[in-house]
Amino acid sequence: MTRNLRARSLRIAVSVAAAPLALAAASQLSAQDSAAKTDTMMNEQVASYDWVRPQADYIRREVMIPMRDGKKLFTVIVMRKGTHDGPILLSRTPYNAGKMSSRNRSQKIEEILPVMDADFVNDGYIRVYQDVRGLDGSEGDYVMNRPLRGALNPTKVDHATDTYDTIDWLVKNVKESNGKVGITGSSYLGFTSLMALVDPHPALKASVPQSPMVDGWMGDDWFHNGAFRMFGFDYDLSQTVKKGGGSxxxxxxxxxxxxxxxxxAMQYAKAYGLLDLPVVRKVLEHPSYDAWWQGQAVDKLLAARKLTVPTMLVVGQWDQEDSYGAPAVYKALEPQDTNNDMVSLVIGPWRHSQVNYEARELGPLKWEGDTGGQFRRNYMKPFLDCHLKTNAPKCDTPPVLTYATGLVGTMDGIKGGWEVSQKWPAGSYTPLYLAGNYGLSWSKPAAGSDSYVSDPAKPVPMLPRPVHMQGEEWKTWLVHDQRFVDGRPDVLSYTTGVLDKPVHIMGAPKVELHASTTGQDSDYVVKLIDVYPQENSANPELAGYELGVGIEIFRGRYVHGFDKPQPLEPGKGYTFQWSLPNVDHVFLPGHKIMVQVQSSLFPLYDRNPQSWVPSIMEAMPKDYVKATETVQYGGDAASAVWLPIAGN
Known part of the structure; x- marks a missing residue:
């Protein structure tokens, strides 16, 4: 029996020892079989991969929403898992909805969406991004800033109808929503947020257009007061070319x-083959403020309708692309707002679209914390909450919200940072006169004049050369130190004495320039500048700094009306009037106020040939001539910048 037990134990041990070998052999055979199956020359591409994994803390849906003409628009719907009874926040974009809603391939919702979305989706909002008609995933034809259906758009669809149809589909098909929709976005997305207000869907309860493109001729992307912005060619190429676009x-x-x-501009367009782009040809064919431009002006379109959707208009004080639109729409709609609760204006200390990012600084300027986050959490989200949430909190939206720049803390009753006003402008207009000896005076000075030679062959640069109109230089050029042109023979610089008390301005400074030229046309650029003390140990980077508070151009041929270009009579005095961008700024004691006058700002704006040509776009080399520009001051021709001074 003992021998049998030993033999049995031996057989068991051998069997156990052999098991791994047998399994390994079987596994190897299986692998060989598998390899044999995949070693064939099969197509190794697979149809798709769902990068949103089951462990994701969000739901992300891609849908094609039908429009009334049968075209379908690509739309991405994102929400945190467990969302119910949630408001919808929509953005309609030409910048690829798929990419905008997948910033990173993460399983965390805050990581895939833009920074500004976190506060919303973490509080039950449903975020929706949509490609506008004809771009990226959406069907149909793309038209740059597609006009409202009518004289300039013979079709039955536009951004207003597309938004209406989109909202109608969303409230019927997104079961996690409460049926209320808001719309927001910056720049082009600001434009689509405004177009949604034309015959709006009943479920659209709030709109927050940020730096919207409103009037491309008066003061947004393509022209400013008649002067053409050359950098627009890059945008046209990147937006309207399917293959080979970009800059x-x-x-x-x-x-x-x-x-x-x-x-x-025409010679430039020819040299680089840009005349093949319909949008470039359109702009070149309409150099003046004709019916084509006026018919697209969104502020005019909205002013002709009753505002039924509460709207918060947002712009940056140093917006280098669309500084005009938001204040223009506010000015157009505010007369309807009899209870001061339907339309509000926000001006933050930002560059273009910086409201949607961390905004602690702009160039050398530092703010008290993240002003972008402060606005979104403390003002934008409460505005949307009170209009979109179920059992919404009471609305307490400031009629006007601005950020006082130039001052940290409080001085003489003026407080830096966020300020609430009941109307805009909030200051009383007071003239600051150009005076003799290149001074500025609060009282009208004796009559006199100063002159300079403007040479189109040597235009005044917008930035120190070499100029690059992209990246950080472009984003911050408006706050660049203006000492690089101070002292040029073709730039006049007028300065106050050292201020003994703060000067707080709240509104858009107005230019009244009395000038003449020896040419038949001329551009005039006026800069309002805050000159910092030469000694500034607290902030050495700003010692002697000449900070542009407002910079704007006016094309002389439009002195009789923007739709009436006429040659200037050589030697005749004219009164040119225009506005600088809207600001809330404090000039501190110890600082000076400066006003610079020049006749070019290149290459941002095309050069004025200074001889008469029907279209400056088509000027030839022989047309560009030197001219002597004379600026009058005092007496009956008292040139001034009218400052909206708060507290006066």
């Missing part, structure tokens, strides 16, 4: 020289 292939050198060598 104009002019190299990476000095853009000042590249535009100077090309000549006029």
């Amino acid at each position: 104009v292939p002019k190299g990476t050198g000095d853009e000042y020289q590249a535009y100077l060598d090309a000549g006029s």
Whole structure:
């Protein structure tokens, strides 16, 4: 029996020892079989991969929403898992909805959406991004800033109808929503947020257009007061070309020289093959403020309708692209707002679209905390909450919200940071006169004049050369130190004495410039500047700094009306009037106020040839001539910048 037990134990041990070998052999055979199956020349591409994994803390849906003409628009719907009874926050974009809603391939909702979305989706909002008609995933034809259906758009669809149809589908098909929709976005998305207000869907309860494109001729992307913004060619190319788009292939050198060598806007467009772009041809064919431009002006379109959707208009004080639109719409709609609760205006200390990012600084300027986050959490979200949430909190939206720049803390009763006002402008207009000896005076000075020679062959640059109108330089050019042109013979600089008390301005400074030229046309650029003390140990970077508070141009041929270009009579005095951007700024004691006058701002704006040509767009090399510009001051021709001074 003992021998049998030993033999049995031995057989068991051998069997156990052999098991791994048998399994390994079987596994190897299985692998060989599998390899044999995949070693064939099969197509290794698979149809798709769902990068939103089951462990994701959100739901992300991609849908095609039908429009009334049968076209379908690509739409992405994102919400945190467990969302119910949630408000919908919509953005309609030409910048790829798929990419905007997948910032990172993460399983965390805050990581895939833009920074500004976190506060909303974490509080039950449903975030929706949609490609506008004809771009990226959406069907149909793309038209830049598609006009409202009518004289300029013979079709039955526009951004207003597309938004209506989108909202109608969302409230019927997104079961997690409470049936209330808000719309927001910046720049082009600000434009679509405004167009949604034309015959709006009943479920649209609030709109927050940020830096909206409103009037491309008066003061947004393509022109400012008649002067053409050359950088628009890059945008046109990137937006309207399916293959080979991007920036104009002019190299990476000095853009000042590249535009100077090309000549006029038409010559530049020809040199780089841009006349094949319909949008470029349209702009070149409409150099003046004709019916084509006026018919697209969103502020005019909205002023002709009753505002039924509460709207918060947002802009940056140093918005380098669309400074005009939001204040223009506010001015157009505010007369309807008899209870001061339907339309509000926000001006933050930002560049273009910086409201949607962390905004602690702009160039050398530092703010008290993240002003973008402060606005979104403390003002924008409460505004949307009170209009969109179920059992909503009471609305307490400031009629006007601005950020006082130039001052940290409080001085003489003036407090830096966020300020609430009941109307805009909030200051009383007071003239600051140009005076003799390149001074500025609060009282009208004796009559006199100063002159300079404007040479189109040597235009005043917008930035120190080499000029690059992209990246950080472009984002912050409006706050660049203006000492780089102070002292040029073709730039007049007028300065106050050292201020002994703060000067707080709240509104858009107004220019009244009395001037004449020896040419037949001229541009005039006026800069309102805060001159910092030469000694500034608290902030050495700003010692002697000449900070542009407001910079704007006016094309002389439009002195009789923007739709009536006429040659200027050489030697005749004219009164040119226009506005600088809206600001809330404090000039501190120890600082000075400066006003600079010049006749070019290149290459941001095309050069004025200073001889008469029917269209400056088509000027030829022989048309560009020197001219002597004379600025009058005092007496009956008292040039001034009218400042909206608070507390006066």
